[in-house]
Each structure stands twice: as structure tokens, then as C-alpha cells.
Amino acid sequence: xxxxxxxxxxxxxxxxxxxxxxxxxxxxxxxxxxxxxxxxxxxxxxxxxxxxxxxxxxxxxxxxxxxxxxxxxxxxxxxxxxxxxxxxxxxxxxxxxxxxxxxxxxxxxxxxxxxxxxxxxxxxxxxxxxxxxxxxxxxxxxxxxxxxxxxxxxxx
Amino acid sequence: xxxxxxxxxxxxxxxxxxxxxxxxxxxxxxxxxxxxxxxxxxxxxxxxxxxxxxxxxxxxxxxxxxxxxxxxxxxxxxxxxxxxxxxxxxxxxxxxxxxxxxxxxxxxxxxxxxxxxxxxxxxxxxxxxxxxxxxxxxxxxxxxxxxxxxxxxxxxxxxxxxxxxxxxxxxxxxxxxxxxxxxxxxxxxxxxxxxxxxxxxxxxxxxxxxxxxxxxxxxxxxxxxxxxxxxxxxxxxxxxxxxxxxxxxxxxxxxxxxxxxxxxxxxxxxxxxxxxxxxxxxxxxxxxxx
Numbered sequence: 133x134x135x136x137x138x139x140x141x142x143x144x145x146x147x148x149x150x151x152x153x154x155x156x157x158x159x160x161x162x163x164x165x166x167x168x169x170x171x172x173x174x175x176x177x178x179x180x181x182x183x184x185x186x187x188x189x190x191x192x193x194x195x196x197x198x199x200x201x202x203x204x205x206x207x208x209x210x211x212x213x214x215x216x217x218x219x220x221x222x223x224x225x226x227x228x229x230x231x232x233x234x235x236x237x238x239x240x241x242x243x244x245x246x247x248x249x250x251x252x253x254x255x256x257x258x259x260x261x262x263x264x265x266x267x268x269x270x271x272x273x274x275x276x277x278x279x280x281x282x283x284x285x286x287x288x
Numbered sequence: 289x290x291x292x293x294x295x296x297x298x299x300x301x302x303x304x305x306x307x308x309x310x311x312x313x314x315x316x317x318x319x320x321x322x323x324x325x326x327x328x329x330x331x332x333x334x335x336x337x338x339x340x341x342x343x344x345x346x347x348x349x350x351x352x353x354x355x356x357x358x359x360x361x362x363x364x365x366x367x368x369x370x371x372x373x374x375x376x377x378x379x380x381x382x383x384x385x386x387x388x389x390x391x392x393x394x395x396x397x398x399x400x401x402x403x404x405x406x407x408x409x410x411x412x413x414x415x416x417x418x419x420x421x422x423x424x425x426x427x428x429x430x431x432x433x434x435x436x437x438x439x440x441x442x443x444x445x446x447x448x449x450x451x452x453x454x455x456x457x458x459x460x461x462x463x464x465x466x467x468x469x470x471x472x473x474x475x476x477x478x479x480x481x482x483x484x485x486x487x488x489x490x491x492x493x494x495x496x497x498x499x500x501x502x503x504x505x506x507x508x509x510x511x512x513x514x515x516x517x518x519x520x521x522x523x524x525x526x527x528x529x530x531x532x533x534x535x536x537x538x539x540x541x542x543x544x545x546x547x548x549x550x551x552x553x554x555x556x557x558x559x560x561x562x563x564x565x566x567x568x569x570x571x572x573x574x575x576x577x578x
Contacts, residue, residue: 134295153296153339154329175289177327178479180393189367189396195326196397199296200319200343243393264478265391 138202142167143211151198158182160198161208169209169238173267180266183239184208190246192265209238212245220286221245221279230279232270239266244280253284291329298341302348302427302456305340309452310429312338318454319343320363320402323394324411342454348401351375356462362401362425362455370395379460380574381469381489385416388473388485401455404440407447407511410481414441414512416471417458419489419502424448425457432456441511466499467491468574472567473506474559476550482507483550484559486539488567490527492575498522503535503568507550508543508560515539515564522568532568539564 134153139146142165149164161167161184173181175194182193185207212219221241224230231237240263247254247262254262259280260273268276296319299305309316315337319325328334342348348363351372358379369375369386376383389395389403389412403413404424414437417424422437426449433453440448449455473485485506493499501522503515518538525531540561545553 134293136296153294154291156290156326156330175330177323177390177394180391183393186396190393191396192393194330195323195394197296197319197322197326197339197341199298200322200341202298262392265393 136199136202138199140198140201140204140206142206143208149198153197153199155198156194157184157186157196157198157201157206158193160201161193161206167208167210171235171238173235173239178267179236180239180243180263181236183242183266185242185246188246188249190243207242207245209241212241219245219283220288221248221283223286224279224281224283225276228275228279228282230271230276231268236266236268236270240268240276244283247280248284248287252287254280256281289330289332291326292332292335294329294336295338296341297338298344300344302345302454305342305345305454306427306429306452308338308340309454312340314451316340316451318405320405321365321397321399322402323390323398324402324406324408348456353378353462358460358462360400360458360460362457363399364401366390366395366398366400366403367392369400378463379469381416381420381471381487381571384471385412385487388412388471388475391479394479400458404458405447405449405455407441407443407445409441409444409509409511410507411512412471412473412482412485412506415485415487415504415506416469417460418504418512418514419469419487420460421502423459424455425459426450426453427456428453434459438514444510464491466493466575468571468576469502470567470570470574472563472570474563481550484508484545484556484563486560486563486567488564488571490522490568490571490575492527492572496526498525498527498531501535501568503539503564505539505543505560505564508545508556510544513539513543515542517542518564527568527572532565535568536561536565 173179469489489502545556
């Protein structure tokens with residue numbers, strides 16, 4: 133069973149880890165680095181609860197090997213808050229009640245973060261398309277869309 | 289879900305990758321975007337003793353027109369098609385296709401080469417590539433070889449690629465004047481495989497008749513289905529409603545879908561007919577014929 137020593141930068145901080153070839157990135161984050169904000173939902177590449185940014189691009193971390201992330205920059209939901217201040221995306225979900233159970237929320241926020249990084253004023257349709265790989269079983273998406281619109285208005 | 293154990297290799301060059309594939313033969317699989325392969329390994333529907341990750345080999349992601357061809361690097365991400373002005377303006381059929389593959393997050397990893405090499409009749413690029421007359425460039429121990437797309441899909445999850453070959457480029461002839469293509473997919477929800485989908489590509493002659501036609505269908509047989517009879521009966525005709533309806537019927541006859549949760553065979557055939565007509569109409573609009 134092959135193991136590899138890898139180095140990943142997560143939320144600006146470098147980490148070394150020894151990982152089995154088959155270890156999934158989401159398990160590296162949650163179980164070895166103890167960053168449990170990233171959730172495991174369906175585990176079958178459908179739900180997007182495990183969405184993180186890999187070199188700035190939102191991807192499903194249950195469908196990437198940890199070893200594929202060697203040398204790369206990762207951002208998880210823990211990286212959004214700065215100096216005790218919520219990121220406008222987090223504030224938007226708070227203000228607009230963009231969640232009920234909260235399970236999909238970290239993934240929703242990471243996808244939104246990447247959307248707003250490339251499109252500062254998305255239309256409602258663009259928002260809905262961008263989050264079409266993130267499933268929420270509570271809200272019907274209405275408040276999630278409002279939360280992202282609110283975040284877009286409050287981005288610096 | 290955890291895949292069965294395997295060894296992972298991250299070659300830095302194509303030569304090194306091909307060397308590893310030659311060494312491990314059938315025990316090795318190429319890891320490109322991993323969006324089909326990793327779910328398969330996690331569900332343990334498949335196993336590989338060795339994964340050869342081509343993700344660290346430089347020069348495999350590009351979109352460019354050169355020598356009369358659109359050239360797509362084998363590891364080009366589906367999202368790169370979505371954001372490319374070249375694709376948007378010159379190859380809208382490829383944009384149609386990219387936008388209905390899985391979901392936006394998957395498309396940030398998934399690759400065009402992987403979508404073809406996987407040999408899944410439910411994948412969306414195969415039908416599109418069939419109607420575009422694409423060529424697949426495979427690189428193996430003896431260098432490059434060019435496989436015409438019509439010879440590429442051999443069976444369910446089976447392609448003309450040898451175990452030690454990697455898809456390094458896809459070539460598509462640049463569009464002729466008065467030509468257009470479209471891909472229309474019917475899916476139960478975002479991210480699903482097609483219940484049925486159709487790709488169409490038409491070139492019109494100066495007199496407004498069809499000079500050439502391509503029509504192919506997704507997920508309606510063990511391989512992507514090229515509707516050859518439908519194509520042939522369109523050529524030389526004025527593409528009016530009657531001709532398109534007849535082509536749709538001929539296309540449906542070429543399919544052999546299975547029953548599954550997406551529907552019964554008769555239903556899927558009917559969807560194949562309807563979508564073929566829709567794809568042809570859209571392709572004709574883009575060709576400037578309507």
C-alpha cells in the first residue's frame with residue numbers, strides 16, 4: 133500500500149501529511165487536518181457539500197485524491213472569516229436566512245465565493261446555474277440566491 | 289466510500305507516463321480529471337492496481353485553431369470550453385455540450401479527453417465529436433497515432449485506445465461556411481446522464497439544400513449511435529419540416545436503448561426522435577438556413 137508525503141497550503145497555512153494513495157481530499161481535510169467545516173454529503177459526486185477551492189476553482193473534494201492536491205492551494209469554509217469578521221458571503225447567508233439545517237452551507241458558500249470572484253454582479257440565472265452542483269434539501273434555494281445577491285452587494 | 293488500495297504515480301512527462309502504462313499494462317488506469325474514474329473506484333465497480341495521474345504533465349490543456357483544425361488538448365477541462373470565446377463564437381455545439389455535462393463543479397475537474405476515453409455511451413462529447421468528424425490523437429510508446437472518431441468507440445466502456453495510450457489531443461475540422469451544429473440533451477435533473485440526447489451538424493449548399501449532415505445520439509445504445517441512414521437521407525434535400533421529421537424517425541430506428549430508471553426503450557427511442565429533430569433545427573438556424 134503506497135503512501136506519499138505531500139504538502140498542501142490550506143487557507144494560507146502550509147501542512148505536511150503522509151497519505152495513502154487512495155485517501156480522498158475531503159478525508160485529509162476533515163480527519164487529518166481536523167478542518168470539519170467541509171462536509172461529506174452524498175459521497176457520490178452529486179451534492180456538493182464537500183466543495184472546496186483547489187487553486188481557486190470550486191471542486192468536489194470527495195472526488196479528488198489527497199495526493200492530487202500535493203503542492204496546491206486549498207481554501208475551505210474555515211478560510212472565509214478574517215480576524216473575527218464574517219466574509220460578506222457568510223454575512224449574506226446569515227442576513228438572508230440562506231440555510232435551515234446548514235449541511236450544504238459550506239459547499240454553497242465556497243461555490244458562491246468562486247462565482248463572485250469571477251463575476252462580481254451575477255444575474256439570478258447565473259447564480260442558479262453556478263450553484264446547480266450544490267444540493268440543498270431544506271430551502272428551495274430562494275434564500276440561498278438572496279444570500280448570494282446580498283453578498284455581491286456587500287463585497288468590497 | 290473508500291476505493292480499494294492502489295499505487296499512485298504522478299509522471300512529469302508524457303514519455304514517463306506512457307512508460308508507466310507500458311510497464312503496468314492492464315493493471316494501470318490513466319487518471320485525468322477523475323470525475324468518472326474516482327466514483328467508479330469508490331463504488332468499487334472497477335479496480336486498478338496503478339493510477340497514472342497525467343495532471344502534472346505540462347502542455348496538455350489548450351484550445352487553439354491551427355492547420356485548419358480546432359485542437360483541444362487532451363486534459364482540457366470542460367469548464368475551459370465554457371469560458372472560451374473561441375468556442376462560444378465558432379463552435380457553439382461544443383458549448384451546448386460542455387454546459388450539460390454533469391454540473392459546474394465537476395466540469396472544473398472533468399476533461400474532454402477523459403470524457404471520450406472513458407467509453408461511456410452516457411457521456412455527452414462522443415455524439416458531438418461523431419457529428420463534427422473529430423480525430424482523437426493517442427500517444428503511446430511508438431509516438432502519436434490519429435484515430436478517426438468513427439473508429440474510436442468499440443463497445444460499452446471500450447474504445448480503440450490501447451492500455452498504454454493517452455488521449456493527448458482532439459482535432460476538429462474548422463467550420464465550413466454555412467455550417468452549424470447543436471447538441472440537445474434531455475435529462476431528469478442537473479448532473480444526470482442523458483435520458484436521450486442528440487448532436488447534429490449540417491452544412492448547406494449554395495442552393496439551400498443540405499450538402500452534408502451529421503446526426504448522433506447519446507445513451508441510446510451500448511456505444512454512441514451515429515444515425516447514418518438519417519444523415520444520408522438528408523443530403524441533397526431541402527431541410528424542410530418533412531425532411532427533418534423523416535430524419536428523426538430514421539435516427540430513432542438506429543438506436544437500441546435499455547430500460548432503466550430513465551425510462552422504457554420505446555420512450556427513449558421517441559425522445560431520440562424528438563431530440564434529433566430539435567438538434568437539426570437548431571443546427572440549421574446556426575448554419576443560417578432558417
